[in-house]
Amino acid sequence: MININENYNKLQASYLFSDISKKVAAFEAANPDRDIIKLGIGDVTRALPAACIEAMHKAVDEMASDGDFRGYGPEQGYDFLRNAIATNDFQSRGADISADEIFVSDGSKCDCGNIQEIFATDAKVAIPDPVYPVYTDTNVMAGRSGTWKDGRYQGMPYLDSTAANNYVPALPEEPVDLIYLCFPNNPTGATATKAQLKTWVDYAKENKALILFDAAYVAFIRDEDLPQSIYEIEGAREVAIEFRSFSKTAGFTGTRCAYTVVPKACMAYDSEGNAQPVHALWNRRHCTKFNGVSYPVQRAAEAVYSPEGKAQVKELTDYYLENATLIREKMISLGYQIAGGENSPYIWINTGGDSWEFFDKLLNEASVVTTPGSGFGACGQGYIRISAFNSHKNVKEALTRIEKAL
Numbered sequence: 001m002i003n004i005n006e007n008y009n010k011l012q013a014s015y016l017f018s019d020i021s022k023k024v025a026a027f028e029a030a031n032p033d034r035d036i037i038k039l040g041i042g043d044v045t046r047a048l049p050a051a052c053i054e055a056m057h058k059a060v061d062e063m064a065s066d067g068d069f070r071g072y073g074p075e076q077g078y079d080f081l082r083n084a085i086a087t088n089d090f091q092s093r094g095a096d097i098s099a100d101e102i103f104v105s106d107g108s109k110c111d112c113g114n115i116q117e118i119f120a121t122d123a124k125v126a127i128p129d130p131v132y133p134v135y136t137d138t139n140v141m142a143g144r145s146g147t148w149k150d151g152r153y154q155g156m157p158y159l160d161s162t163a164a165n166n167y168v169p170a171l172p173e174e175p176v177d178l179i180y181l182c183f184p185n186n187p188t189g190a191t192a193t194k195a196q197l198k199t200w201v202d203y204a205k206e207n208k209a210l211i212l213f214d215a216a217y218v219a220f221i222r223d224e225d226l227p228q229s230i231y232e233i234e235g236a237r238e239v240a241i242e243f244r245s246f247s248k249t250a251g252f253t254g255t256r257c258a259y260t261v262v263p264k265a266c267m268a269y270d271s272e273g274n275a276q277p278v279h280a281l282w283n284r285r286h287c288t289k290f291n292g293v294s295y296p297v298q299r300a301a302e303a304v305y306s307p308e309g310k311a312q313v314k315e316l317t318d319y320y321l322e323n324a325t326l327i328r329e330k331m332i333s334l335g336y337q338i339a340g341g342e343n344s345p346y347i348w349i350n351t352g353g354d355s356w357e358f359f360d361k362l363l364n365e366a367s368v369v370t371t372p373g374s375g376f377g378a379c380g381q382g383y384i385r386i387s388a389f390n391s392h393k394n395v396k397e398a399l400t401r402i403e404k405a406l
């Protein structure tokens, strides 16, 4: 008899965005004439940068000739891309990361979700609240959550991120082994300073813990004083893995390319307390279960680092940041307490009531889709997240409608 992995039964309800889709589909069916503006799910709306398209076309042409054709590539990614990443994203900012510490993949969602499998099943995992649900759910699937009681998993210490701590959580009260951090944050849009990250790096070193740092939204940082990588913090090479994605940086949500940095100095421990390099473990996992990102997509990602690519990515992210400013200013002028939207495409709004009720109000009265904060965790109750990924025209129209509805 084949038994199921019963940890899956502990997962709470369905994935947040499928609940939203169901509500939106029902609203659309009941109101076929209403023009809905979607500021909910964080998907980009603008085309790929021209430099990426050009590089992808060229690579596709290479695939058409026997001489230039490429079959299976290195699982970890082609050197041309790994070198471009190491030089531009890390070494140029003084972060000591080399090309062979970069693992190119088809998405940060997969990487953030898969990484936990190289660690012990009884590892204590600290999860921020509110949180990108992938971190939680993948650990629930692996059996690290304990039971669900009173709205929380009893085996996972939560790191509350609230207005009181500017959405940067304090160190946990009980010892933890694995810590997820995400800055700029999804969903709150908060950023963390170097001093705040240093506190976490020091904690990880003292406790032989490991930080999983998700920097999927790094391209939206404009404040020069903010760190872009956790490796800008002294000592982080020994205790942190970083996830980056081309999805929000360069509009690759449908093209799929990301990478994970695992420094060679980064250690985890066997049951006898011996240090084991995490790089070797992740390399083994990656090569066994992943066959690399396609050559044309890696060429497109490489083009992000060309002079034209850099300028186009800046223009693309500036465009969404202008939307973020419009949303921020409007919601502040309407009297709401908000976070994010300055170095981030997300604006986190304290509705003063229930998240889903506010979501329903904006859907029904303004035909605008947002994301209820309660879907990201208990600390998200009372909040909604508005995403800046849309056209200026739609954002302006949505804000006019929201003002009227409120």
Ligand SMILES: Cc1ncc(COP(=O)(O)O)c(C=O)c1O
Residues within 6 Å of the ligand: 042, 106, 107, 108, 109, 110, 112, 132, 182, 186, 214, 216, 244, 245, 246, 247, 253, 257, 258
């Ligand atoms: C915090 C965070 N990490 C990772 C991802 C996933 O990115 P990718 O498209 O590379 O899978 C997202 C996507 O929304 C995200 O919000």
